[in-house]
Amino acid sequence: MFATTGNSEETIGSPPSIGQSSITFNSMRFARTFPSIVSRAVWRTISTNALKCKAETVTATKRDEYYKNISAQTQNFNEKPSGWNEALPFEAIPGPKSTVILTVMGLLSLMGLKTDVSVIDMNKKLQKRYGDIVNIGKPIGKRPLVFVYNPNDMEHIFRNAGPYPIRNGLEAVTYYRTKVRPEVYKGVGGVALVHGEEWFKYRSMANPILMQPRTTQRYIRTMDTVANDLVKNIRCLAKERQNNEMPEDFQNELYKWSLESVGIVAFNRRLGCLKLDLEKGSEAQRFITSVVKSLDMLYYLDVLPHVWRIFSTKHWKEYVECSNVLTDIALKYIDEALAENVPEDVPEHELSVLHKLLRVDKQFALTMVIDMVAAGVDTTGKTLAAALYFLAKNPEKQARLREEAIKKSSRTKFSRHGRSPGQISLSESDYKRNHKVGPNRYRKLEANHQGFGYQKNVDVVAVNFLSSRDSDQYKEPDKFIPDRFLRTTTDEYSVKNAHPFATLPFGHGPRSCIGKRLANLELEVAIAKICRNFELTWPHEDMKFDIKLLYGIADPLKLRVKPLQA
Numbered sequence: 001m002f003a004t005t006g007n008s009e010e011t012i013g014s015p016p017s018i019g020q021s022s023i024t025f026n027s028m029r030f031a032r033t034f035p036s037i038v039s040r041a042v043w044r045t046i047s048t049n050a051l052k053c054k055a056e057t058v059t060a061t062k063r064d065e066y067y068k069n070i071s072a073q074t075q076n077f078n079e080k081p082s083g084w085n086e087a088l089p090f091e092a093i094p095g096p097k098s099t100v101i102l103t104v105m106g107l108l109s110l111m112g113l114k115t116d117v118s119v120i121d122m123n124k125k126l127q128k129r130y131g132d133i134v135n136i137g138k139p140i141g142k143r144p145l146v147f148v149y150n151p152n153d154m155e156h157i158f159r160n161a162g163p164y165p166i167r168n169g170l171e172a173v174t175y176y177r178t179k180v181r182p183e184v185y186k187g188v189g190g191v192a193l194v195h196g197e198e199w200f201k202y203r204s205m206a207n208p209i210l211m212q213p214r215t216t217q218r219y220i221r222t223m224d225t226v227a228n229d230l231v232k233n234i235r236c237l238a239k240e241r242q243n244n245e246m247p248e249d250f251q252n253e254l255y256k257w258s259l260e261s262v263g264i265v266a267f268n269r270r271l272g273c274l275k276l277d278l279e280k281g282s283e284a285q286r287f288i289t290s291v292v293k294s295l296d297m298l299y300y301l302d303v304l305p306h307v308w309r310i311f312s313t314k315h316w317k318e319y320v321e322c323s324n325v326l327t328d329i330a331l332k333y334i335d336e337a338l339a340e341n342v343p344e345d346v347p348e349h350e351l352s353v354l355h356k357l358l359r360v361d362k363q364f365a366l367t368m369v370i371d372m373v374a375a376g377v378d379t380t381g382k383t384l385a386a387a388l389y390f391l392a393k394n395p396e397k398q399a400r401l402r403e404e405a406i407k408k409s410s411r412t413k414f415s416r417h418g419r420s421p422g423q424i425s426l427s428e429s430d431y432k433r434n435h436k437v438g439p440n441r442y443r444k445l446e447a448n449h450q451g452f453g454y455q456k457n458v459d460v461v462a463v464n465f466l467s468s469r470d471s472d473q474y475k476e477p478d479k480f481i482p483d484r485f486l487r488t489t490t491d492e493y494s495v496k497n498a499h500p501f502a503t504l505p506f507g508h509g510p511r512s513c514i515g516k517r518l519a520n521l522e523l524e525v526a527i528a529k530i531c532r533n534f535e536l537t538w539p540h541e542d543m544k545f546d547i548k549l550l551y552g553i554a555d556p557l558k559l560r561v562k563p564l565q566a
């Protein structure tokens with residue numbers, strides 16, 4: 001059922017079999033060395049959460065009862081919460097309100113010009129000037145926005161988001177699906193886009209398919225072959241170039257890897273993105289270009305004011321062009337999967353993710369796989385880029401990782417949960433904390449919700465990229481210090497001193513990232529392989545990081561890689 005069209009056969013270095021894979025670098029010791037901010041933070045927050053929002057544990061059979069319970073525990077939105085009358089009106093929230101910066105950025109984007117306004121600096125200034133809760137006003141075409149900088153307020157927002165948390169945004173995608181290609185999407189918006197009962201319906205169908213550990217387990221072997229292909233490409237690039245330095249567009253190579261990885265799950269086939277000699281007009285190349293470009297465009301269409309609603313901007317046209325390519329190729333792959341005619345009596349657990357989605361419904365499968373690709377390429381590709389950069393900058397940490405990878409590779413077996421006994425999750429490590437690629441967390445607070453002391457419906461942006469680098473939360477927050485996540489660390493570096501909501505890389509609650517297990521698997525396999533096969537160095541100035549749609553490296557990733565005998 002798994003079609004291989006990529007260049008996966010050759011295994012670089014050792015070891016070839018999955019039980020002996022280099023993914024097994026996550027030994028117990030290393031796991032103790034590089035654990036566990038997010039997992040612990042998420043675990044703590046989930047387990048103490050008044051709403052008991054354990055999205056990943058919801059099974060198909062129990063989900064209705066589960067969510068009914070959550071609803072019962074949530075406040076009744078028809079009643080004003082206590083303290084409502086004493087709360088201040090929305091207008092009283094301090095802030096620029098005039099959205100001058102966003103409007104200027106929007107107008108420049110309308111003219112097709114790039115802006116050099118640093119989102120990070122802008123937020124630092126806003127917080128300094130107006131405090132922890134800032135009224136941004138109403139940017140063109142958007143709802144009124146409030147930025148929140150304090151983890152206590154973030155906690156309040158997430159805990160009170162109700163059973164169907166609303167994350168507004170991505171209106172351009174919704175518009176495309178409903179108005180530009182209604183004949184394809186037929187009103188099915190997709191789990192990342194819709195809200196309320198409709199979201200709950202899709203998410204309840206998708207959770208048991210995507211969030212179960214055995215789903216991840218099923219793809220370990222193929223993730224391993226994809227990572228081998230990436231390693232092979234890095235070897236070739238190093239050979240071709242002076243000083244073994246990666247080319248300026250190396251980030252694109254990492255996007256190819258992340259698309260190939262998520263593509264395996266979404267389309268149940270190798271897409272062939274990692275072929276080195278990929279022709280410009282080939283389907284795989286068109287697919288990569290469209291995915292990466294459409295995500296680029298979403299910064300202009302979604303983050304900046306929505307001028308595309310008024311004029312058909314250059315960015316909107318490019319977005320539509322890319323989305324058409326993406327939609328048509330996805331449709332073709334889905335039709336090919338449907339043509340496989342999987343007998344109805346094949347048990348659910350033997351099916352691939354795509355075939356499970358197709359068993360629900362073709363429309364649902366289409367939106368789900370496109371959402372997976374849209375949400376799973378940039379995020380994972382940027383996280384890998386940043387992780388490699390920090391490893392290159394920290395040779396002793398890199399050596400420790402390599403040593404463990406090599407030592408444990410031949411002994412560790414995968415557990416039935418699809419993890420090696422000591423396998424760390426990068427979401428639990430400093431890699432991820434350093435690279436909260438999703439810089440902000442969005443929630444809409446509902447009507448009659450008191451919010452944090454202000455009487456009004458508000459769209460709230462929890463500015464997580466600042467809180468997760470706040471020196472009040474983490475000592476020397478910009479330093480790559482994995483030991484701060486050790487359970488045994490009790491000094492002033494320990495994450496135990498930080499607020500659990502200060503860093504939320506995968507969000508929180510029932511609407512948190514549905515691809516989190518998958519992303520962690522992809523990253524763990526790739527980082528282990530790369531570290532075993534190369535010594536990474538960074539002989540340049542420090543990398544700049546910035547935010548567009550996501551947070552990530554802003555300079556070319558010109559890593560130097562010295563091939564090793566793995």
Ligand code: HEM
Binds near residue numbers: 380436507511
């Ligand atoms: C390092 C990689 C990734 C990071 C950091 C990340 C982060 C996030 C975050 C922060 C959210 C919003 C959560 C919230 O609002 O509480 C989200 C949502 C989502 N992610 Fe991921 N993600 C990653 C990879 C993936 C992958 C590989 C997939 C593919 C399955 C994926 C699919 C989704 C989807 C479909 C949603 C929307 C869920 C919903 O609205 O119900 N993500 N992700």
